[in-house]
Amino acid sequence: MDFHCHLDLYPDAKRVYVEALRRTEFIWAVTTSPRAFAATSKVFPAAQGLYISPGLHPEVADKKASELELLLSQLESCAGVGEIGLDGSTQYKYQFELQILVFRSVVQRCVELGGRVLNIHSRAAAREILDILEANPGFGSAVMHWFTDSPTQLRRAVELGCWFSVGPAMISSANGQKLSALMPRERVVSESDGPFAKVHGTPVMPWEADTVAAKLAQTWDMPAEDASKVLRSNGLSLARLLGMGTLRSPNAKA
Numbered sequence: 139m140d141f142h143c144h145l146d147l148y149p150d151a152k153r154v155y156v157e158a159l160r161r162t163e164f165i166w167a168v169t170t171s172p173r174a175f176a177a178t179s180k181v182f183p184a185a186q187g188l189y190i191s192p193g194l195h196p197e198v199a200d201k202k203a204s205e206l207e208l209l210l211s212q213l214e215s216c217a218g219v220g221e222i223g224l225d226g227s228t229q230y231k232y233q234f235e236l237q238i239l240v241f242r243s244v245v246q247r248c249v250e251l252g253g254r255v256l257n258i259h260s261r262a263a264a265r266e267i268l269d270i271l272e273a274n275p276g277f278g279s280a281v282m283h284w285f286t287d288s289p290t291q292l293r294r295a296v297e298l299g300c301w302f303s304v305g306p307a308m309i310s311s312a313n314g315q316k317l318s319a320l321m322p323r324e325r326v327v328s329e330s331d332g333p334f335a336k337v338h339g340t341p342v343m344p345w346e347a348d349t350v351a352a353k354l355a356q357t358w359d360m361p362a363e364d365a366s367k368v369l370r371s372n373g374l375s376l377a378r379l380l381g382m383g384t385l386r387s388p389n390a391k392a
């Protein structure tokens with residue numbers, strides 16, 4: 139199962155779509171802008187194991203800010219939203235205030251709508267993300283994707299009931315392993331973050347998200363098979379929050 143995938147951004151995305159639906163049980167296809175969401179929803183036919191959500195990626199906040207109203211209206215009919223969040227790294231800090239405005243507006247809208255499932259990018263900005271979430275109870279559920287911040291901020295996120303999506307690229311770093319050891323097991327799901335996330339220079343494919351089970355098994359000190367079962371059971375719970383109640387088993391496994 140893949141809880142954070144940029145399915146529309148793979149070269150040859152249609153082929154990846156077909157293969158991903160065949161090889162994995164569930165894909166959360168996040169988008170980077172409200173218009174990209176509209177386009178992606180047209181290109182990829184709805185399928186039982188696919189959830190597509192509208193987003194506004196913090197890295198393009200300045201370019202896409204004019205689409206914020208569109209995003210807020212799309213939220214009415216979507217159980218999930220993403221990719222949204224903040225990016226405080228040097229490259230994107232110049233538009234941090236704008237990112238905050240966008241993110242806070244989305245979170246507030248989620249409160250008004252009775253709660254949504256948020257797929258969150260928090261690079262170098264977990265403190266500010268958690269400040270906004272804590273100030274807006276009733277926003278719903280948050281999935282912290284590829285969390286790289288400090289153990290202190292991680293603990294805050296755990297207190298807030300956040301989920302965490304962990305992928306093969308994240309788990310291949312020492313810091314990623316250290317942080318995933320601190321996450322509550324019942325709140326961890328797998329992700330690819332492809333095609334951005336790469337392992338050995340190659341984009342991670344949606345059906346490779348599940349391979350994190352082997353490394354998580356070491357961290358959790360359990361057989362890989364058990365770690366897979368934990369991830370799948372968590373994944374089914376999170377998919378239910380998105381309204382994806384019935385999933386079919388994939389025809390083939392990676």
Ligand SMILES: [Zn+2]
Binds near residue numbers: 142144221334
């Ligand atoms: Zn992403």
